[in-house]
Amino acid sequence: MSLRRPTPVVPAARIGSLHFIAMGGAGMSGIAQLYHDLGHRVSGCDRVATEALNALADQGLSCFVGHDAAHLAGVEVVVASSAIPADNPELAAAKAAGLRVWHRSEALAALMTGQTGVSVAGTHGKSTTSAMIAVMLRAAGADPSYVIGAPLVSTGVSAHLGGGEVFIVEADESDGSFLQYPTKVAVITNVEPDHLDNWGDAKSYFAGFVEFATADEVEAVVINADDPGSRRLRELLMAAGTRTISYGKAPDADVRITGIGYQQTRSYAVLTTPEGEHRLDLRIPGEHNIVNATGAFTVGCLLGLDAGALLGGAADFTGTRRRFQLVDDVDIGGGAVRIFDDYAHHPTELRAALQAAQRVKGEGRLIGCFQPHLYSRTKNFAEQFGESLAIADHVVVTDVYAAREEPVPGVSGELVADAARAHAAEVDWIPNKQELPGHLAGLVRPGDLVITLGAGDITSVGPRLAEVLRERTTS
Template sequence: MPLVDPVELVPAAELGPVHFIAIGGSGMNGIATMLVQLGVRVSGSDRSDSAYLRALETAGARVHVGHAADQLGDARTVVASSAIREDNPELAEARGRGLRVLHRSAALGSLMLGHRGVAVAGTHGKTTTTAMLARVLTGCGLDPSFVIGGAPTGTKTGGHLGGGEVMVVEADESDGSFLQYPAEVAVVTNVDPDHLSNWGNAENYADGFLRFATAERVRLLVVSADDPGAVTLTRRVRAAVAGRAEPLQIVTFGEHPDADVRISDAGFAGTGSSFVLTAGDTGGPVALAVPGHYNVLNAAACYAVATWLGAPEAAVREQLDGYAGTNRRFQLVGTVDGIRVFDDYAHHPTEVRNTLLAARTGVGEGRVVVCFQPHLYTRTRDFSTELAAALELADEAVVMDVCGDREDPIPGIDGALVADAVGGRTHVTYEPDWDAAAPTVARIARPGDLVITVGCGDVTLVAPQIVTALTLTRGAV
């Protein structure tokens, strides 16, 4: 898949009626929602029905299940993501009619015009950090607009039109689209090579982050002091902006003693954490209701941005205490007979490892049972060994076949490649039959276990099926 080239942004008011192809996707529904709230006529389609589609319909969008050329109606602008193929009937119709066709990042960039943009990037943690920051800024009274690649817990959309001057967006690096955004604040949680089928190699991937962090409009870079890739990025940024007429302020965060926003005294119990944030002479304790060391780091990044934007320091820490999470990020789906079933979006080896480390903290005396679905044939080919090593943090691993999404199959690349490489004390089951995954996990699970479905494909649909299977055999608690 080629990288997305930045284009000149069109103000949202000039887009006319907008049609979204795959409007229910995690990267699309928030943009569509914000346009609806702006009063723009919005329509869209997706291959399957979802809560996102119904929420957009309730908000005033015209939505369709399935793709067809006549569903464009009187649209003047059509928005598509990198996952949409050229032979999609709606995209082909739009090009045939000479309509304006925008990548989703250009539509999002249009919404950012006139705002103080905050773009949150990084290989891991983008969605959570964006949602956490939106929650904190809202609670502190800044009333931000935001577009998140996942709905905050308890909501059905990742988009909101606020009345304040700040707009927070999740900046996706996978296809280079994060270079499109007119951001005043750039956040980099980490830099860990991924999406190499798009970028070509790790060096190109790192260069993309350098361009993101040193874009002309950026005034503040908030970047990890702990992640090796981010530390290298910071060094390169300092060299690149030396002598620049408009200064770029850099604020680092992490446990490193030289971090500008420093984490200390971190403790983890159950599915929460506590720690202290210190920035110069200010700071204090924070208690998060979500698990994992990675969320402590995400909170530190949010603290750095929110206080720079003028939110009161103590209020920022108070709002972090109240962050309730995001859909598909260690999300509790159900509990049956003492077996808790969670769902998580992790798909890169580092993310899978971090998620299972959090699960180990929260499991207590039980076992960690993971149902993992590899995502993309190229990622499975490139990282099968690393994915298998991450799964060794579980007691039981059920490995499904690859979710290919936009990719065509690659001979010899399947879920067995990962399952066969799992070692250590982990008992692994390869289950290539999608429909058999939930019953298999339900048979393995026992009271006290923490079960978690992991992956960014349709494995998320397996989690409620596990709850159903457990309920049928054990009864709900």
């Protein structure tokens, strides 16, 4: 996969029928949903029938399982992501027929045309921050449109066509897509090297964020003042005269966080702005979520919305799927085992998730079950993964979820397991994911908290673990 460069797009209103390749994912399904809501004829396919694909079919979209050039009958625009190979039969047929072929980011950019684009970028926290902005702005009466990378727990949807002028997107930097969006308010949660298989090195990765924040249409940048990478970027932007509004615990943050506290799975803090102090209350745990919510609050204030209404929206936010999401709570006799799932797939994300889990685990142990994502990332960050995983009381590591990559000789999840052992963690190396539910069921004790971690199919382990525990308890 290579980096993308911005290309001109026509507004969505001037586009006819569309077909989405791999429409069953959270990002693609949301864009398809909005085109359908605008009145376009929309079809799409995926390798398997996902929950999102089935939901779109229920709403009248033409959904197919499997890829076939015959699906393109009557289609004017074909939409694909960077993950779709050139020899995909639908993509190849569309190009051979001279159809308009859009990357996912181009289809989303066309929807944003003429709107106040709020694009949320950063190495970590994009989904949660963009979701918080959507919920908080809606609570303040703005009714924004949005496309985010994970469904809201409260509604089960990842996209909404609003009646207001604001359009919120999760701006993915992995392949350069974030440069495509017509952004007026750029939000940067942090900048830490990642996706080096595309960007090449940390310097180029950082330069991508500079380009994102200084695009011609950008009117203001809301940026984290605590993260070293975003703080460095903030200094460059301020020196260049770019309007920046910072948030964080740093004494010089424009919206400063103090008084952080926790009560079970809830979090709270005091936010100080030039206009005064405000109390932030969240239903979800973790300092990282307090920082994310502060970024969302800063965006709302920048847009002129009522602070009290924004904070009310924050208090009602129940999270997004796969972000410290409670999967089940199983009584195994003598106490319960709580099972959580989290999308964390970078060392910093692992650290934040495990720190939050340690705060809410209670008297039992924290068991972290990690599936590395991508061979390139595993090779680049094995040592850092091990250090982060050592926060857990017991660690279980399985093999790499390859996603778009081919295996790399000498690179496996065992590199991460060995690194965690080197940091004094108790570690089990279970390369076969299918063995994880049974292994974890034999490991847990009453009162333990288990959290599955990773961006791959590790998410299926938690529900199966709950089934195994119930089967053992009732047998």
